[in-house]
Amino acid sequence: MTQPKSLPHGGFEPDVVIVGSGAAGGMAAYALTRAGIKTLVLEAGRDYDPVSESAMLKWNHEAPLRAISTPDKQFGYYDATAGGGWEVPGEPYVNAPGTTFRWWRSRMLGGRTNHWGRHVPRFGPYDFKGKSRDGFGADWPISYEDVAPYYDRTEKLIGVSGANSGLENHPDSSPGVLQPPSKPRVSELMIQAAAADLGIPCVPSHYAILTRAIEHRHAPRQACFYATPCGRGCAIGAAFQTTTSLLPMALGTGKLRIVTNAMVSRVVTDARGRAKGVEYFDRTTGSTHFTAARVVVLAASACESAKILFNSHTAQSPQGLANSSGQIGRSLMDSTGTDIFGHIPALEGRPRYNEDGKDNAHLYIPFWLYKEQAAGKLDFPRAYHYEIGGRFEMPGARFGLAGAEDGYGLSLKQDARRYYGAQVSFSVRGEMVPNADSYCELDPDAKDKYGLPVLRFHWKWSDHEYRQIAHGVKTAKQIIERMGGRVLTPEMPPEQAIQSGGEIIHEVGTTRMGSSAADSVTDGFGKTWDIDNLVIVDGGVFPSNAHKNPTLTIMALAWRSMDHLASRMRKGEI
Amino acid sequence: MTEISRRVTLAWIAAASASAFAAGPSKAAQNGSPSPWNDAAVPPITVPGYGHDPDLKAAAVPWPLTLNPHQRAILRLAADLMLPADARSPSGGSLPLDAFLDEWISAPYPQQQQDRALIVPGLAWLDEEAGRRLGLDFVSASDAQRRAVFDTVAFRDKVLPGYEQPAQFFARLRGLMLAGFYTLPEGIADIGYLGNTPLSGDYPGPTPEAMANLNASLIKLGLKPFSPG
Structure with missing residues (x-):
């Protein structure tokens, strides 16, 4: 990144202050500056520049411990995440007794967009109206048709490669929006063939990874060169992250200032109860600052924004700002997740070629049983998909022989050659139904290093999720067996197979939107019902969490909400 | 992603140890x-690690190594036995696997500390066992004598009663040596990993040879082959 300023941001008087510079904050800054609005972005983490910092083309043996994950770098040495992870020093969170919830945070410009998976399926019409369909959870106050134009615009802007599938509830992008997909690898084709035999689709994934360059005066981005895992951050801009796209584009308008190491503690309100700005700590010195703005936009991530609102409580709103509905912190959702692995003898010793390609599988398995689900033939209400894997990957510290390691000597070398590239994986990603036992609140005792109360999480999966996981495990095993493979994942009940809450890093729902101030925090444009000039644009606004990875929808909604805000500001409504 | 690889491997390790110890006394x-x-x-190990925000492009191992020259010598000989030279790659002992093992078990992180508690006693055990059998330490023993020590613990279905803990050490040593070996340029060339090379133009996908091999496999499995090209 080029221009982040050290504290304070003297002289610049913003119309809007945005808290956060990740997917939501980056898009909000892009949309507002484009509309000519003076905008200040406050980012809690340090400045970060993937062009100069990311470990492009580095080998694992060049890093400590062959780059394996450690408590210091929890997704491996080369992962882009700086100063963050499942724990952030000095900024703890608490789990209520009996709860295991994990909260991944980053403390860097661009937030989690620097290392995310970049799998960007669209939500479909059913995903906005789940309650109408099956009676569970809450409908969105908006429909697929409201968001569809913003999906097209967002995909075009951020650059999405893939192909339309034409499948039920997996909407196609408009013509000319998608960049070309990449050719599938051998193991993906084998999965596709086996799945087809079982009546299961396996289609090109949509990735926010460029297969064609994007020209831009302030943010030129190259097409993928098919090397280096995207999670390291992408120095050539092929893998989308706000630090090489939306933020420099917004800076290029001259309307944006960015301040890093600015940890927002609370939204400050005036005597009439309107937002007048935010208070923040300089993370490097601990000193406190205030910045005034006509509008405050929260884009700090679902749980961080909920925490800010809790900590912004006043005499008039002792339970937290914009919380007259009592919904802040409630309806916390993640995606369900579990992984199933198989060893496929038919893939042993196959001809070598470069299988790096784009970072993840070029194909995936979208949910295919909507009709059966609607007809009551399944024992779980919400959908899931599989992200698949299997290839000749760069050997790392976990290099192994699928549990077949035995003996020593030349036979061990021969086994290593035979087993390499012969494993496949199926990662289930499913929709969770929100429940009353999964939420966050302020812990009554624990404080962070700034002396602020921290979040306490409560979490429970229900039978809806367990039955969905059981179905996902069973079906993945069928596909592995259809390939003549051996399932490597030990047999276990779904209660054990399911990953912990938060682990898929799709946490949403804590400031949900709705059609009534009585049971939601914001309207369909992220504007809080209680405070006219306070808008939320991160995943907190999701009333439900489709199995489809949330980031594309976060960005499309942020753009839509900011267009709406800009129009209100132009009309003088704020 | 890295996390998926971690989970893959944990599942494999679980599967491997389940079968390794299911056989019982033979x-x-x-x-x-x-x-x-x-x-x-x-x-x-109580020294600090590399921290939450290390320089990714100038990676360095900040912790001191802790093995002595004798332990490193055992590792080099063990690596020669574990992964001997053949036409496709040199032996493990001729590559810096001893340095990798030293770096690994000297690191201050929990997984590496757990391995340290297995590897360090394991190296001493190799000496003890060679001494008990031969009156020599592992380094002074002949190649055949070292093999005899390995043979007591290296094969999952043939671990003798009383040798369970050394067998666990051996399995971990093998795992670490495999990882150490196949992440080095010589191991990468041996295994046939052809990536980490920037390409221009579209990703080419499988070669005709790879597609032909896939289609032959699909036909054997009774699955529909793909049209070539």
């Missing part, structure tokens, strides 16, 4: 009692 020890396993005195 036959009585033929050479008297095994040498005792002594893990009493492995001092833990």
